[in-house]
Amino acid sequence: MPDKNTLAHLQTVTESLESGATLQTRYLLNGALPAQDVASLLESSPPKERKLLWELIEDKNQGEVLQYLNEDIRLQFLENMSTQRVVAVSEHFESDDLADLLQHLPDKVVSEVLLSMPPQDRLRVEALLSYSEDSAGGLMNTDTITIRPNITLDRVFRYLRQYKKIPDMTDNLLVVSRSNRLLGTLPLAKLLICDTKTTVRDIMETDHTAIHSDTSVSEVAQVFEKMDLVSAPVIDRSTGKLLGRITIDDVVDVIRDEAEHSMLSMAGLDDDEDTFSPIMKTTRRRAVWLGINLITAFIASYVIGLFQHTLNQVVALAVLMPIVASMGGIAGSQVLTLVIRGIALDQIGSANMRWLLNRELIVGLLNGLLWSTVIAILTAVWFDNIKIAYIIAGATIINLLIAALTGTLLPIFLKKLGIDPALAASVILTTVTDVVGFLAFLGLATIFLV
Amino acid sequence: MPDKNTLAHLQTVTESLESGATLQTRYLLNGALPAQDVASLLESSPPKERKLLWELIEDKNQGEVLQYLNEDIRLQFLENMSTQRVVAVSEHFESDDLADLLQHLPDKVVSEVLLSMPPQDRLRVEALLSYSEDSAGGLMNTDTITIRPNITLDRVFRYLRQYKKIPDMTDNLLVVSRSNRLLGTLPLAKLLICDTKTTVRDIMETDHTAIHSDTSVSEVAQVFEKMDLVSAPVIDRSTGKLLGRITIDDVVDVIRDEAEHSMLSMAGLDDDEDTFSPIMKTTRRRAVWLGINLITAFIASYVIGLFQHTLNQVVALAVLMPIVASMGGIAGSQVLTLVIRGIALDQIGSANMRWLLNRELIVGLLNGLLWSTVIAILTAVWFDNIKIAYIIAGATIINLLIAALTGTLLPIFLKKLGIDPALAASVILTTVTDVVGFLAFLGLATIFLV
Structure with a gap:
């Protein structure tokens, strides 16, 4: 059983490094720990330590470790390698991983790597390079085992040996025609229990799940999850010819990335954001998001600025106004999160959208009534002013309704425009709930109070 | 290839229902669509339609559909069934799914279901019920194929037939001793290529990944992802005896749940939150989160209230103060999201925490310097007041530093206390950045301006 605790290894390695026990670290990195653990160790290390550890890994072991590193960090190491070294480590990669990798490297390096490969492998990788990274073609591997339908299982066994x-x-053998069209699949589990004299055609499954090469990776993930697949053949949409196969380990990465994407994007973080990115890289990435938010904040301030006269007369309004904006923001982000997840899971469409909007408006109204009553009572007690209490209650209800409306429709609308809702919706929502919050509260106050 | 588009089915079914074409809907739900698609369809339907569709599914098909439904919805249906019906549908479940299911049903129903089962199956399910749902034991299934080490592959083949x-x-046969201790694994891929006269012992793998029954599901997911496993045997920690096996399809569910958990919790949403929950259920769940946020909002208001005198003299402060709070909130939630993900991926420990805090403080300072300059210039131009410009710049820098500090340390601290950081940290962070934002800005203004 592998020791799974990366943090414990990290502690050991850090201490060894600090005490100068390089020999022990070198031993751990070169064989004592499995390559997967070494990769996790690198991912959990700050930049300087990461570089140091990398240099302690022997050349012959670097290829295997690279294979398990996340893409961002892997590229950093590869960019600093000589073309010769890249060629050397590329031998460790499966064709699909290699194709992914090459897409991010300079053309010169790519052609060197391709030239260094045996012709058949080269053709394979070149074919994979022609697919988009976000399609089934980009996710697939070409290491399939194919058999013909008219042979007996006995011959299949001999062939496999x-x-x-x-x-x-490999949980299926793929049954293809002479022209490489996919005819069916032969699960190993079936191969093992059937009589060896039957032919492949007699027992092959024809209701197998084949994936078209231009299917999006996110659809591929849905099919794998729904059908509980370990692997699935990939075929050309028009010819039906077998191109390769997709395996669950690559799909698991897609599933994790997709689920994390929503969370990270909603905070304006990049998917590839490495937890231990260096300072300047992090500063630059974060600065953009703060800048966008600053525009939002100034728009809200501008709205408040319209009511300076009112604020001057009743200072209690300045004290209370953040409450209205904040309640709207929270209510809106709850709806938004739910809808963004629903869209990602492909659950929300025109058939159920109206029901959803309806529910959110009613929930917003009910919670608005509940909490605006609480807010009104607290306000009336605090400022001994019943009029302000009515005004803040009214503004809160208005803002919760607008929050429900925006939280539901905005992501659906952005999705239709081809804009990623997880990225753009939260900033826009905050702007709306801030502006409406201040406008409703200070506007009502100007009408009824001053 | 299955039609993967649930939304298209939903459109068809909704139209059929509206036009009263029950026959067509009944046909789709009972065999024309695979059970997985019917389950997705139910999950994407509002409560009333969901109930209607469910009633159109024939008794004999309900069991299979239930199997693919998410837990929340599955329970709703089961709770409304007679014990007799529950017994009938429970036949469709594998032992691990059945155990999960029974944990949520009333004791009376559980004992009826158990009594209805063949003794061997009952013992199996009862054993599974003794494990926590969050442990490897709760995730495992008992359908293993075991073999003895001293037999030849030829006999293995005969045994399998x-x-x-x-x-x-099944990608591995499990090799056990007479007393059921796990000795090794025999991958089917190896079984197929080796000479049939060799014995299992000669080719079995002993560096296999076995999981202890008390390992947490989140660790199980990490092991599966790291080692690219399809299935893994589960053993008892003290005796080494084989208890069952975990398969990747169940692990994929864990991975999706975990990744979604952070996002949903940060918005105060429940993991089991069904996108189409009925109104009152949704209202109640959301109300709690809004109530907690209201406390935060009033604390911030209280802080502003301390400076009523200052606000009365300089109304521009009321206009500008949300900017400082908002910049802190955004910067803090970026750090928070990154750290919460890092904790979930087990990347952050005492060895790298200091580096991380350091980086976040420097990033906060750099972005503070950048954006406070921009804010100062805009403020100076807008209000023609250089003093306010200095004050807001200073307050922004202070708040970004506090945001970095809180965003990094708070989730780590909560985790140590055993509190879920994804759930609690965002509310506390908002309170801190609001309070510090208003306090710093209005405090500095009171000292230097009034």
Whole structure:
């Protein structure tokens, strides 16, 4: 059983480094720990330590570790390697991972790597490079085992024994025609229990799940989750020819990335954001988001500025106004989060959108009535002014309704425009709930109070 | 290839229902669509339609659909069933799913279901019920294929052919001793390529990944992701005896749940939150979060209230004060999101925490210097007052530093206390950045301006 605790390793390695026990660290990094653990260790290290640890890994082991690193960090290391070294480590990668990798490297390096490969492998990787990274084609691997329908299982067994190694995650043999069209699949589990004299055609499954090469990775993930697949063949949409197969380990990465994407984007963070990015890189990335938010904040201030006269007369308004804006912001972000997840899971469409909007408006109204009563009572007691209490209650209800409306429709609308709702919706929502909050509260006060 | 588009089905079904074409809907729900699609359809339907659709599914098909529904909705249906019906549908479940299910049902129903089962299955489910849902034991299934080390592969083949069906996701046969201790694994891929006269012991793998039954599901997910596993045996920590196995389909659910958990919790939403929950349920759940936020909002207002005298003299302060609070809130939530993800991925520990805090403080300072300059210039121009410009700049820098400090340390601290950082940290952070924002800005103004 592998020791799973990266943090414990990290502690050991950090202490060894600090005390100058390089030998022990070198031992841990070069064989004592599995490559997956070394990769996690690098991912959990600050930039300087990361570089130091990387240099302690022997050349012959670097390729395997690279394979398990996240893309951002992997690229950083590769960019600093000589073309020769890149060629050397590229031998460790499966064709799909290699294609992903090459897409981010300079053309010169790519052609060197391709030239260094055996012709058949090169053709394979070149074919993979032609697919978009976000499509099934970009996710697939080409290491399939194919068989013909008219042979007996006995021959299949003999054929398999000629293989030195069956590719990882092979749960099906793929049955193809002479022209490489996919005809069906033969699950290993079936192969093992059937009589060896039957032919492949007799027992192959034809209601298998085949994926078109231009399907989006997010749809691929949905199919894998829904059908509980370990692997699925990828075919060309028009010809039906077998192109490769997708395995669950790559799909798991898609699922994690997608689920994290919403959370990170809503805070204006990049998907590839490495927890231990260096200072300047982090500062630059964060600065953009703060700048966008500053525009929002100044718009809200501008609205408040319109009511300076009112504020001058009743200072209690300045004290209370953040409450209205904040309640709207919270209510809105709850709706927004739910709808963004619903969109990501492909649950929300025109058939149920009206119901959803309706529910959110009613929930907003009910919670508005509940909490505006509480706010009104507290305000009346605090400022001994019943009029302000009515005004803040009215403004809160208005803002919660607008929050429900914006939180539901905005992400759906952005999605239709082809804009990522997780990224853009939260800033726009905050602007709306701030502006409406201040406008409703100070506006009502100007009409009824001053 | 299954039609993956739930929304298109939903549109068809909704139209059929509205036009009264029950026959067509009934046809779609009972066989024309795979059970997985019917389940998605139910999940994407508002409560009333959901109930209607459910009633159109024939009794004999309900069990299979239930299997694919999310837990929240599945329970709703089960709670409304007679014990007799629950017993009938429970036949469709695998032992691990059934155990999960039973944990949420009334004791009376549980014992009826258990009594209805064949003794061997009952013992199996009862054993599973003894494990916590959040442990490997609660996630595992008991459908393992075990073999002895001293037999030849030829005998393994003969043994397998006696099976009518090899369990889904079987990629390994498990090699056990006479007393059921796990000795090693025999990958099907190896079984297929080796000479049939060799014995299991000769080729079995002993560096396999076995999981202890008390390991947390989140650690299980990490092991599966790191080692690219399809299935893994579960053993008892003290005796080493084989208890069952965990398969990747269940782990994928854990991974999605965990990744979504952070996002939903940060908005105060429940993990089981069904997108189409009925109005009153949704209102109640949301009300709690709004109430907690209201306390935060009143604390911020109280702080502003301390400076009523100052606000009365310089109304521009009321106009500008939300900017300082908002910049702190945004900067803080960026740090918070990153750290919460880092904690979830087990990347952050005492060895790298100091570096992280350091970086966040420097990033906060740099962005503080940048944006406070911009804010100062805009303020000076707007209000023609250089003193306010200095004051807001100073307050912004202070608030960004406090935001960095709180965003980094708060989730780590909450985690140590055993409190879920995703749930509690965002409210506390907002309180801190609001209070510090208003306090710094209005405090500095009181000292230097009035």
